[in-house]
Amino acid sequence: MSAAVKPVVFDVERIRSDFPILSELVHGKKLVFLDSAASAQKPRAVIDAMVRTMETRYANVHRGLHWMSERCSDDYENARDKVAAFLNVAREEIVFVRNATEGINLVAQTFGRASLKPGDAVVVSEMEHHANLVPWQMLRDQHGVELRIVKITGAGEIDWDDLERQFADGRVRLLAVTHMSNVLGTYTPVERLAKFAHDHGARILLDGAQAVVHRAVDLRAIDADFYVFSGHKLYGPTGIGVLYGKRALLDAMPPFLGGGDMIRSVTYESSTWAEPPYRFEAGTPAIVEAVGLGAAIDYVQAIGFESIAAHERSLTDHAMAVLAAIEGVETLGHAQDRGGVVAFTLDGVHAHDVATLLDKQGIAVRAGHHCAEPLTHRLGLDSTARASFGIYTTHAEIDSLAAGLRRVQQVFGR
């Protein structure tokens, strides 16, 4: 069991050597990749696991009566076991989807339509990624639920007074919030939020797209009802993501998409549904990608979240300090509990120009609204630049970012 692997001493150079792309040059410069929150790079172990599957153990799953299909089905289901252990839940509660976005849409369109009635309310926060806002707007427009937005404080934390107000009339049936903001870096107090929702007769969905990459997540301890994340941010491949749902909730949910694999039996007139999780996995799934995700989970667990979190905390502290030392740089997000995502503005220089000028120095950051347009406007901005960190990020790279920003200021004569 990978969970039993003893964490080794955290050695960032050794970790970097596991990621082939980190030795690439960009514009003739050494790549300084500070955009892992958008999508992380892939270690050799993930790449190899996917190649091995395609080279030696590949066929469609759950269908063939032959050796290849049985082996490949085992590998696919083994990946589900790894995800279940990773989140400390049961395998039947793990649904493979394409990404976090699809997971949230699935919940909105199944649980949302079947269990919420017109007039019920869904609460999301001001700091949601579009993935945890737009599906609820769609459900509101299709189904007549009310969508409420809970405020955040100036530091970028959930405003508990406002949360109380949003729940006061007893009509809220679902609280859907991020576990970690992709703009402000805020970790939300998920155990407390879950208890709050449950005490008010609501369910809780957590968007774990960012959080799951940086700290151990125990969904039993949190008592989450739904949880979603994407493989590609967790050093795994694109095209595979995870929806966790409590068994009793999944059991009661109608299917999302119809087709092969999700049925028990089909006649020309009608069909009956398979049990979860298969009810929600219509059609041939992302087999190779699921295997890649399993390998990614093994990889991060072998390093251990304790040392990953310590490394990233140190990087974040360093980044906040060196950026604060540059006149004209303003960092966003000052929550007590915050992770390795640092959005910032540079006085007098648009975020696009920052990103292009950094890119010419080999430094990759993101610029824009980071798929959180309402939040960006709520902060009184049009766009920001964002540096985000992963297990392979070094302190020296953050120093490069700081030096890069000083050069940007030179170009702009500031």
Next chain:
Amino acid sequence: MSETDDLYQALIMERARSPHHTGGLDPFDAEAEGDNPMCGDRVRIRISYDHGLIGDLRHETRGCAICVSSADLMGDAVIGKSGPEIDELAEAFDAMVIDGRVPDRSDFANLRALAGIHAYRSRHRCAILPWQALRAALGRTMEYQNG
């Protein structure tokens, strides 16, 4: 910073910092806004006519250095021109942004400063946005005139 000379040239930086054609225009004959929700760039163009030609153009641009300077250099290039001439100019400009080749025409004396953008695909729309807004404003005048 030699590696960015191709894009952030002196003329671009100068116009980004102190544009010549900004502010409101009152009265005006047509206006249009262009925005790029992906990045928050926003350009509002107002034009006035003088005997069927562009008499004046003012832009209010919230955006990056490329977007602001592009709007401003566009102002230099289009004042005194007719609708069809501007259409042609806009097409030549789009082509330059895409492939980097500077057309051999006198009205590109300043516009050519933006030729370097072609190597930055994700920034093309920053340069083109003001031209889209201008064409929308021109289209709107045609509507007024026809209707």
